[in-house]
Amino acid sequence: MAELSPTAGESNYSQDIQVDEKLVPKKGLSLCSTRYGIALIIHVCNFIAAAQSTVINITMVAMVNTTDHQFQFNGSTEQLPGGPNNAPDSLPAEAPTYDWSPQIQGIIFASAAYGMTLTMALSGYLAGRVGTKRVVGVSLFASSLLIIFSPLAAELGLISLIATRMVQGLVQGSIFGGQNALWERWGPPHERSRLCTIALSGMLLGTFTITLVGGLISQTLGWPFAFYIFGGIGCVYCPFWFILIYDDPVSHPWINVTEKEYIISSLAQQIHNGLLSALPFIIAWVIGILGGYLADFLLTKNVRLVTVRKIATFLGNFPSSALLVALPYLPPSYITTMTFLTLSCGLSPLCQSGIYINALDLAPRYSSFLMGTTRGLANIAALLAPTVSGFLLNQDSEFGWRNVFLLLFAINLSGLIFYLICGDAVVQDWAKGRKLTRL
Known part of the structure; x- marks a missing residue:
């Protein structure tokens, strides 16, 4: 986590790069x-x-x-x-x-x-x-x-x-x-x-x-x-x-x-920093549960289901992305860096009450297949993120993290805007069962 600091973190990473270049093994070994x-x-x-x-x-x-x-x-x-x-x-x-x-x-899916x-x-x-x-x-x-x-x-x-x-x-x-x-x-x-x-x-x-x-x-x-x-x-x-x-x-x-x-x-x-690395996940666990209660509370107040889904998605997407993109432009501070990173990770689970379970609203009959498929597609991010981040950091060791955060913000914002415009929570016609008549 300490490597993500906009100043000291980038400096440490640059030092690591310089040290490693002297220690890179011969080609063919890796x-x-x-x-x-x-x-x-x-x-x-x-x-x-x-x-x-x-x-x-x-x-x-x-x-x-x-x-x-x-x-x-x-x-x-x-x-x-x-x-x-x-x-x-x-x-x-x-x-x-x-x-x-x-x-x-939905309860069975969410229980894990x-x-x-x-x-x-x-x-x-x-x-x-x-x-x-x-x-x-x-x-x-x-x-x-x-x-x-x-x-x-x-x-x-x-x-x-x-x-x-x-x-x-x-x-x-x-x-x-x-x-x-x-x-x-x-x-x-x-x-x-x-x-x-x-x-x-x-x-x-x-x-x-x-x-x-x-x-x-x-x-x-x-x-x-x-x-x-x-x-x-x-x-x-x-x-x-x-x-x-x-x-x-x-x-x-x-x-x-x-x-x-x-x-x-x-x-x-x-630097070994296991406790601080684990902190964002425990914050995310708490906020994720509270987000579920908040969504159900809004529904009891007759807020439209699609509105609840979009509010939860916005709160879980935009603030977490904005906190990251703001980091490189703030005065260097270890406490500020850790706070922003923790909040960014912690707010993301609010999407669990939004777009994550939207498939249950759109197609209850096919929600299990849709959630499995979309989860598989979402894992592409886990596959590409380390490679893209490493490329950007190697290209520009001084402003590498800023470029990573800007790219992340752009991707999240474009997806959020698309969902806010096109998102729905009404069962789709293709997902409705057909009424059969007996002769």
Whole structure:
């Protein structure tokens, strides 16, 4: 976090660049190095975690008795034929379906989000203390077990499923938050963007994969098998994680001596600031929950639903972007920098009550698929941000962060303006069920 300071932070980064240029290893070493192997292992870990996090968004279509809800919404009591539970005939007979309304589905989706935000802060601090290997490894194994038992939890009842999802959010937040501490010891500043991009891109691939095959698995084998397969993959992968991952180059038994010295030397002047790095996430957790209560309060005051969604999106998008873009133009102050960065990160979850759940308003029947797809597309930002930021910083070490913040502000503002103009909260015609008449 200290590297983001508009003055001292940029100076530190510039000093790191100058030091690293003297320590860059010979060409051809990096791509075959241990640190890139570590990035690839984390890539697979993120692939599994993202697939497990998104699987219920895809299988919800098969889990829910959608035919019953679509006619309730359209004010008709007619039902489609298709078995005792009105389940679609194309689904396997052994796959149960549940009578969950769109509101209940929204609660199920959101149940994992609160715990995830909380543990992303705590796990980052804990990983810096006891090591990323233990925090992420144990969390991935726990997440895999919870995914496997999710169909049983759904069968036991709605409360059981929501409780399982909440615990799953806690452990999955530890996966995504805990891994960042690893790059404090493995990522030379000159290569940190590339290494993080390789690692984070696993989330995009995982979301893409479960979106692509989740529906096929649900249709051919039954929706529980989507949970069993990706939970089983996680359980099988965990032993490899514990064998291959080490918290720092010093403790790694197979690393090349030259590479070890290069990494240690390049990180000699880095600042460790785990508590302050975790602070924005705990602020975000609190504000995210309060934002949900605020949105529901406005609805009780007869504020239009679309207006509530746009207010929440604006409050979560514009102030956080404006705080970042203002940083380089303020007098240098450590307290001001940390305050602005913390508030910028903390205000973002207000969008959870806005555009994040807007799919439930527009198309309740297809909201699970839409939320899974849009979440996958959103992960492109995690893939591109480190690369673009590293490029801008290398191009201009003095004003690099200012350019990064300006680009971020421009992207966020353009998206916000488009949503404020075109956003809606009315069920779309293509998402409404068709009324069938019997002969």
